[in-house]
Amino acid sequence: MAGDWRTDVVDHLRGLIGQGAPGVEEEAKWRKASNPDGVPTFALDGLICTVETYKDKVKVTFARGASLDDPAGVFNASLDAGTRRAVDVFEGDDLDEDAFVSLVRAAVELNRA
Template identity: 30%
Template sequence: MHAEIERYLKETNAAMRPICEKLREIVLKAAPHLEEGIRWGGPSYKGKGVVCGIGAFQKHVNLFFFRGAQVPDPGGVFNHGLDNATSRNVQFFSMEDVKVKPLTTLVKAAAKVDAEGGAKARTKRPDLPVPVVLAEALRGDPRAKKFFDSLSPSARRDYCEWIGSAKQEVTMQRRLEKAMTRLGEGRKLGDEYV
């Protein structure tokens, strides 16, 4: 047995451990080609992308399917996260909830979706125009401009959206002052929360 998985199972709530062990067995039999490892703190199974994973909690176990929204589920096995754009879950509260045949079918279907599509390519978001007030302020502060230009596109977008979304001039000016102070100090927006 995979050492990290063994450690995870030992540390799992004793009432939920048999469910985790059975789910692991089902996944490994249904899709033996998947790579088993610990991701996001629990057992997960990866092909081209993450196919599924197991998460044990105090009173239930989740079998999550990373791209579950694309997995056919004619038997209605998914019972949690049905509104999610990409993932789906099956929650188990007891061993009686673990139905081998439908779960095997679901795991095989998820592995097929993964094999056929792999990981979805991210679509690049267009650059957000820098608000005029921010552009003017940056021209007057070379240090802040240098730091702003060195930021990742998403970090620059954070500043642009924060300043540009202000509805009142007073709010925009207050945000601009805070932004220029942070940029001059070499700080990203929200760094104080990290």
């Protein structure tokens, strides 16, 4: 996947998550034959989010996203889920970085509450 747009998006998201959650711990989980690298998970005082790569998008799923305020409308997937909310990023998308970082910060605060 080297040189793939999805790799660049994941790296960029990783940096934004770090801005919103200084000291965040990243761990690869759920490794399997079809995904030997596993799924990157990001935690600080509890799970914040996972980042999954698909053929046409990168999906950031916030573990407790349904409990987060999203005034900028960053969440665009899993909107009917009871607990989670997700952000699907497609090639060429322009993510509202400040709003995304704010969601990460809010997720950390929720974990600490």
